[in-house]
Amino acid sequence: MMEQFEAMYAKVRGIVLRCRKDYYVQLWEQEDWEQEGMLVLYQLLKQYPELGEEKLYVYYKTKFRNHVLDVIRKQESQKRKLNRMAYEEVSEIGHKLTQGGLLPDDQYLLQAELTRYRSSLSQASQERYDRLIADERFKGRRELLRELREYLSDWE
Structure with a gap:
């Protein structure tokens, strides 16, 4: 069962790599793209177990790109400004912090x-x-x- 899933993912992995090249998701590295790709494939196969190989590419490409676009929309949303902020070590930027006021x-x-x-x-x-x-x-x-x-x- 696991081998079948890995074989199917290997067939659609190119779509994940292409999306990684086309879109930028903050704080996502190669492993994150692979994990999201596998997750979307799993959800797709669970929703459409009878999906054939020829339809798999079309369905997967649409579903994965929509998933990535949703993540980007969430990332760029004004309500979630804090989610966009990258983590920075305080010791590296401590000289930029003001000393005014109380903690x-x-x-x-x-x-x-x-x-x-x-x-x-x-x-x-x-x-x-x-x-x-x-x-x-x-x-x-x-x-x-x-x-x-x-x-x-x-x-x-």
């Missing part, structure tokens, strides 16, 4: 600390704190900033 886990910890600080304040101080966060000007702003700096002294 997500540090940002989460800071938010938790600020929430804890706000809950320890009186009702009037909470209102002043909310105005501070909203970047409003009010009497006592400097004092509240100084107090907040002391509370977050470990973060510096």
Whole structure:
């Protein structure tokens, strides 16, 4: 059974190689093209078990090209921009990364600390704190900033 499948794939392998030459699928190497080709052939034979050799070429060429075009459409879709991005080792491109801002886990910890600080304040101080966060000007702003700096002294 396996030998028959391999023999049939050998007959249509040229179609896979031609598609590889005609189309570009990001991050696919030779083995990926071969695997997709075998997968499409398997699906085709499962769907049409009575398929003869003369119709096999036509059916396979159409099905495989459509499969490749679907993959390319998915690759080029605006919704899947992240799928298009190739993996790059951070150590190789680290010099291009900006150093601004906090890392997500540090940002989460800071938010938790600020929430804890706000809950320890009186009702009037909470209102002043909310105005501070909203970047409003009010009497006592400097004092509240100084107090907040002391509370977050470990973060510096």
